[in-house]
Amino acid sequence: TMRTVIQKACEHATARIQFGSRIDGYGAIQEKIARMSMIHYATESIAYMVAGTMDSGYEDYQLEAAISKIFASEAAWFVTDEAIQILGGMGYMRSMGLEKVMRDIRIFRIFEGTNDILRLFVALVGIQFAGGHLRELQSAISNPISNFGVVLGEVAKRGKGAIGIGTGNTLADKVHPNLSDSAALTCKAVDAMGQAVEKVLIKHGKGIINEQFILNRLANATIDIYANASVLARCTKTLNEDLDSAHHEEMMTKVWCNESYARIMDNLNQLKNPEVLDNFKTMAKISEAVCSKNAPVQGNPLGF
Secondary structure, eight states: OHHHHHHHHHHHHHHHTTTTTEESSSSSHHHHHHHHHHHHHHHHHHHHHHHHHTTOOOSSOOHHHHHHHHHHHHHHHHHHHHHHHGGGGGGGGGGSSSHHHHHGGGGTTTSSSSSHHHHHHHHHHHHHHHHHHHHHHHHHHHTTTTHHHHHHHHHHHHHHHHTTOOOTTTTTTTGGGGGGHHHHHHHHHHHHHHHHHHHHHHHHHGGGGGGGHHHHHHHHHHHHHHHHHHHHHHHHOOOHOOOOHHHHHHHHHHHHHHHHHHHHHHHHHHHHHHHHHHHHHHHHHHHHHHHHHOOSSOOOOOOO
C-alpha cells in the first residue's frame, strides 16, 4: 500500500509545475517524500525482522509482533496523509484512489488490538526483565558477602552510567562499517532506556502498571529502538551485497537513526522532567473536568 501511495505522490510531484518549477524541487515537498520513504523503509524492515524471527523457530515473538502492528498501521496513515497533502485537492478526489486508502487503513490502528493497548503491552512486557533483574540484585545486596561479584558488577555499571559512560558500541562488529555511527547511537539509546526503566521501577514498583503516561513513552522509545535495529540489519545486508540501492538505503538509515535517537531521548527525558510530569497531572484534571460535563467546560467568548 505505501509503495503505491508513494508512487502516486511522486508522479504528481514530478509533473506538477508551480511558480515556474516542478514541485518536487521544493524543500517542503522533498522533506515529505523523504520522510514517507524512510518510514516505509523502516516498516518493511521491521516486517522482515519479525518474519525472520518467526521463521527461525522462536516461539515467543508477541512483543515484536505488537511493535510491528503499531508501527506499520501508524506509518501507513502518515504516508497516505502526506501523499494526499502533496496532491492537494486532487488527493481528495475519488478518481485518485487515495481517499479510499485513507478510510480503509484508519481501522488498522483499532483492529487486532488498539495501538493504545498494544503500547501498554509493549512497555509492560519489555520491563519484565528489568523487574526480575532488580529483584535478583535486591537479593544479592541482602547477602553481599556470598554475592559479592553481582553487587560489585552493579556498582561498577551504575558508576559508569552516572558519569555518562555506557556499554559502548556493542553493535560495531554486527553492522557495516559505514553504519558504525548509527549503531553507536542505537547503543546509547539502549543504555538510556535501561537506566530509565530501572529508575521508574524503583520509584513506582508494581504501581507502574497504572502509570500510562510513563508506559506510553517507554513504549515509544522501545518501538524506535526496534526500528533502528531493523533498518541497521537490512541496510548492512544491502551494503555487504553491494546492491544498486545500497547508497540510497544507507542515506535513509543514517537519517532515520539520527532522528530516532532524538525521539528516544526526548521520550525518556520526559520521564524525569518535573514540568512535564506536572503537566500530565494537570491534563488528568482537565480530562476529569471535561468528562464530568460531557462537553468542553468553557463557554463561547461571544456569549451565545
